[in-house]
Amino acid sequence: MPLTNGDVGSSVPQMALSDKVLDHESALDFLRNEYKHQDGLDVRTLLDSRTNGGLTYNDFLVLPGYIGFPASDVALETPVTKRITLKTPLLSSPMDTVTEHSMAIHMALLGGLGVIHHNCSAEDQAEMVRKVKRFENGFILDPVVLSPKTTVSEAKQLKEKWGFGGFPVAEDGTLRSKLVGMITTRDIQFHPTPSDPVTSVMSTDLVTAPSGTTLAEANAVLSKSKKGKLPIVDASYNLISLLSRSDLMKNLHYPLASKLPHSKQLICAAAIGTRPEDKDRLQILAEAGLDIVVLDSSQGNSIFQIEMIKYIKEKYPGLDVIGGNVVTVAQAANLIAAGVDGLRIGMGSGSACITQEVMAVGRPQAASVFNVSTFAARFGVPCIADGGIQNVGHIVKGLSLGASTVMMGGLLAGTSESPGNYFVSHEGKLVKAYRGMGSIDAMEDKKAGSSVKGVVKSDAGKARYFSEGDRLLVAQGVSGSVLDRGSVTKFVPYLLAGLQHSLQDIGMKSLTALREGVRNGDVRFELRTVSAQAEGNVHGLHSFDKKLYS
Numbered sequence: 001m002p003l004t005n006g007d008v009g010s011s012v013p014q015m016a017l018s019d020k021v022l023d024h025e026s027a028l029d030f031l032r033n034e035y036k037h038q039d040g041l042d043v044r045t046l047l048d049s050r051t052n053g054g055l056t057y058n059d060f061l062v063l064p065g066y067i068g069f070p071a072s073d074v075a076l077e078t079p080v081t082k083r084i085t086l087k088t089p090l091l092s093s094p095m096d097t098v099t100e101h102s103m104a105i106h107m108a109l110l111g112g113l114g115v116i117h118h119n120c121s122a123e124d125q126a127e128m129v130r131k132v133k134r135f136e137n138g139f140i141l142d143p144v145v146l147s148p149k150t151t152v153s154e155a156k157q158l159k160e161k162w163g164f165g166g167f168p169v170a171e172d173g174t175l176r177s178k179l180v181g182m183i184t185t186r187d188i189q190f191h192p193t194p195s196d197p198v199t200s201v202m203s204t205d206l207v208t209a210p211s212g213t214t215l216a217e218a219n220a221v222l223s224k225s226k227k228g229k230l231p232i233v234d235a236s237y238n239l240i241s242l243l244s245r246s247d248l249m250k251n252l253h254y255p256l257a258s259k260l261p262h263s264k265q266l267i268c269a270a271a272i273g274t275r276p277e278d279k280d281r282l283q284i285l286a287e288a289g290l291d292i293v294v295l296d297s298s299q300g301n302s303i304f305q306i307e308m309i310k311y312i313k314e315k316y317p318g319l320d321v322i323g324g325n326v327v328t329v330a331q332a333a334n335l336i337a338a339g340v341d342g343l344r345i346g347m348g349s350g351s352a353c354i355t356q357e358v359m360a361v362g363r364p365q366a367a368s369v370f371n372v373s374t375f376a377a378r379f380g381v382p383c384i385a386d387g388g389i390q391n392v393g394h395i396v397k398g399l400s401l402g403a404s405t406v407m408m409g410g411l412l413a414g415t416s417e418s419p420g421n422y423f424v425s426h427e428g429k430l431v432k433a434y435r436g437m438g439s440i441d442a443m444e445d446k447k448a449g450s451s452v453k454g455v456v457k458s459d460a461g462k463a464r465y466f467s468e469g470d471r472l473l474v475a476q477g478v479s480g481s482v483l484d485r486g487s488v489t490k491f492v493p494y495l496l497a498g499l500q501h502s503l504q505d506i507g508m509k510s511l512t513a514l515r516e517g518v519r520n521g522d523v524r525f526e527l528r529t530v531s532a533q534a535e536g537n538v539h540g541l542h543s544f545d546k547k548l549y550s
Contacts, residue, residue, distance in 0.1 A: 039063055040524035043401065047370045054364035056349070057394045058533055063524040065507025065517075074500040075510040078404045079382040080113060081292060081320040081341035084267065087111035087256040088496055089399060089511060091384060093350075093409035094118065094271035094296055096419065097434045101128035103417045103488070105135045108266040110492045111256030115294050115407075116270040122281040125270060126288040131163065132268040133289040140242040146198055147173025148180060153194035155183060164246075166229045169202050170239050179231055179239045182206060208233045211240045215264070218243045260291065269322075271296040274304035279311065292320045298347060298355060300324040301331035309338040325386060327368035329375045336379050344407065345372045346387035351410035353387065366401060373402030392498035399499075399511055400518055410434055414482040415491055422484060431481040494548060 022030060040063045047055060078089045088111035092099045096119040099107075104114030116128050134140075144158060146169045159165040165185030170177040181202035191201055207225040209218050211234045222230040222243055230243040258267040269292035270285055272278045282293060293312060295305050300323050312321050323335040324344030332343055346369075348355035348362030355362055365388040373383040385398035386407040398406045412418060413434040425431045485491050506523060508514040517523035528536070538544055 038521075038524055040526045042521040043370065043518050043523075043525060046525045046527065047367055047401070049367055052527065055366040055527075056364040057366055057388060057390075057397045058528070059364075059366065060397070060528055061526050061536070062396065062400055062502075062506055063526055064505050065523070067504055067507060069504065069509055071497070071500040071504040073509055074503045075512075076111075076496065076499065078399075078511045080384070080405050081322060081382060082380060083320055083341065084292065086113060086258050086267075086405065088492075089403075089405040089499075090395075090492060090495060091115060091269075091405050091407040092412050093386070093407050094294060095409050095413075095435075096120070097432075098409050098413050098418050100419045101131040103412065103415075103419075104128070104132045104268060105266065106417045106488050107492070108132065108258040108268070109254040110488065111254075111258055111496075112492065113258055113267060113269055113292070113405075115292075116268070118271045118273065118281070118296065122284045125281070126284045129268050129270055129285055129288040129290050133265050134162065134164075135266055140244065143168060143175065143239075143242040145170050145174055145177075145239065146183070147171075148197060148199045149173075150198050151194065152188050152191050152196050152198060152201060155188050155198055156194070159185065159188075164244075166244070167198075168229070168231055168239055168242060169198055176238050176240065178237055179206070179208070179233055180204070182227075182229055182231070184228055206231060208237075209243075210234070215243075265289070267291050269294055273297070274302065274308045278308070282312065282316070286316055286319060290319065292322060292342075294322045294344070295324065298325060299331075299361075300326050300344070301328075301334050306334060306338045309335065309340055313339040322384070324384075326372055327363035329371055332372045332376055332381075336376060336381055340381060342382050342384065342404075343372065343376055344384045344386045345369050345403065346385065346407075349387035351388075351390070366397065369398055369403050370401040373404075377402060392495055392502065395495065395499055396502040396506075400506075400514055400523065402515060402518070404511075410482055412485075412488060412491075414485040415488045416486065417488050423481075425481060430484040432484065434480055434482045 046052065046060055076088045077085060079085045080091070090107065090110075090112035092103050092107050092112070092114040094115040094117040096117045099114045099116055101116065104116050107114035114132075116125060116132075118125055144162060144167050146155060146158075146167045148169060148171065150169070150173070155165075155167065158167065165183075165188070167183055168179060169181040169183060170179050172178075181199065181204045183198050183202045187201040187203065188198075207221065207227050208231045209221050211232055213221075213232060218230055218232065222245055228245045230245075231239055232241040232243065234240055259265060260267060268290055270290055271294040272281050272285070274295055274297060285293070295308060297305055305323060309321055309323055312319060320341040321339070322342035322344060323338070323340035325346050326332045326335065326343060327345060327347045335343060346365055348357075348359075349365040349368075365385070369383070369385045376383050382404035383402065384405050384407050385401070385403035387409070389395055389398065389406055389408045389411055395406050414432050418432065420433050422430050422432050503509070503511075503514060506514065506517075508517055508523070514523065538546065
């Protein structure tokens with residue numbers, strides 16, 4: 001009888017490479033006993049520069065594992081310094097077209113961290129730190145307190161300065177004086193006489209809680225009341241602290257927020273240079289409430305940074321210090337010995353950086369991350385993969401090679417929370433300006449002047465690239481523009497969801513498990529040829545629309 005589609009007869013040859021077809025139930029035993037070598041390469045073989053040269057993220061892939069859990073179960077908690085752990089591994093770069101207070105606030109709310117740039121005066125940078133620290137609190141221990149003599153006009157000015165309009169009014173205009181009322185934005189917004197005292201518009205029907213009330217108890221009182229603020233008072237009705245309804249709502253909307261456990265304030269990081277005058281800048285930042293200081297240098301292995309690390313650890317023992325940038329084990333060893341709490345890895349791999357091209361110095365990012373993070377892990381120092389991140393896959397690869405977190409510049413520069421304004425490009429697309437800190441534009445920027453006595457007027461671009469004394473500036477970065485990416489409140493969750501799905505494909509339920517799997521050889525890798533890279537991207541289509549998320 002002739003065979004038709006779907007029929008199998010004895011005359012059909014068996015599809016086997018050997019004479020004997022094995023029982024399908026023995027497949028796992030056969031794999032364990034007969035296949036002595038796993039698929040792909042372990043990480044050390046992959047990143048052996050003597051065999052494969054210096055690799056970057058596009059040069060390899062992570063092989064898939066076994067999926068036995070939903071992507072939503074993947075935990076992304078990871079350390080950023082020896083003492084501070086974040087719920088998500090994403091950081092924004094200290095660049096003047098990427099991170100100011102708005103980016104820092106939203107990155108912290110989403111579980112990451114924004115590092116405020118220092119291409120501005122120390123006072124302006126400290127003001128940004130204060131805005132981050134005041135944005136979300138548990139008990140607000142240093143609220144802005146008005147006196148009964150404060151005018152409506154002055155209250156409006158304070159609202160413009162701080163970004164919120166709810167203030168307690170106390171007899172002496174200070175904390176620990178008798179509470180007499182509260183004013184809100186609604187009280188002053190349309191008041192016709194700006195010179196009137198706030199006592200003429202304030203609310204006196206207050207809901208308060210006694211001193212000693214726990215944060216959970218205070219939140220319960222606030223949630224039941226219809227008030228925006230909950231003053232905490234002592235037995236004499238003196239104001240002790242304050243709790244905000246908006247903070248209660250932020251806790252509901254942003255459960256991953258990076259906050260200090262004791263104060264519930266957002267964690268704030270900021271960059272400084274390694275010049276003597278940066279010590280004065282640091283003092284101002286520390287007084288503003290800074291939690292993490294990032295020493296910003298393109299080549300971190302210098303006497304200037306080592307001395308700065310030792311100075312900070314001695315004078316500000318409660319302040320965590322992240323050093324860098326480094327790309328070799330020898331560079332890292334000097335900074336670790338000096339006492340850093342974290343390291344930034346990368347030199348010349350950023351999208352707006354041309355250090356490798358101009359200076360012929362640097363290292364491919366994958367090789368840098370693996371070698372430095374492997375060494376630093378022996379001393380408990382977390383590492384940041386800084387630069388070269390263009391998509392979710394690069395984030396996964398950086399983390400799989402040992403980085404605890406990744407830092408992004410160009411990927412976040414086009415979001416609405418980055419500094420600057422949108423404009424329409426010649427092609428009619430909505431874009432935002434973006435520049436490397438080694439670009440001529442950044443090095444010639446004059447915003448970094450300071451009115452603090454003894455602080456020399458300089459800028460972060462020159463300091464980062466040791467160009468302050470140069471009569472002729474040599475660019476190590478470029479200026480350009482990036483496409484609009486919308487708000488980080490939508491873009492960062494997309495990155496996190498993609499990261500969770502990637503770890504699910506690899507078969508790892510956490511970043512800790514991923515690092516352990518890479519270390520013991522369970523997570524495998526494969527090199528990619530140029531043809532493989534082309535195959536792994538969109539190909540063969542006449543046209544396509546690459547929509548990343550909805």
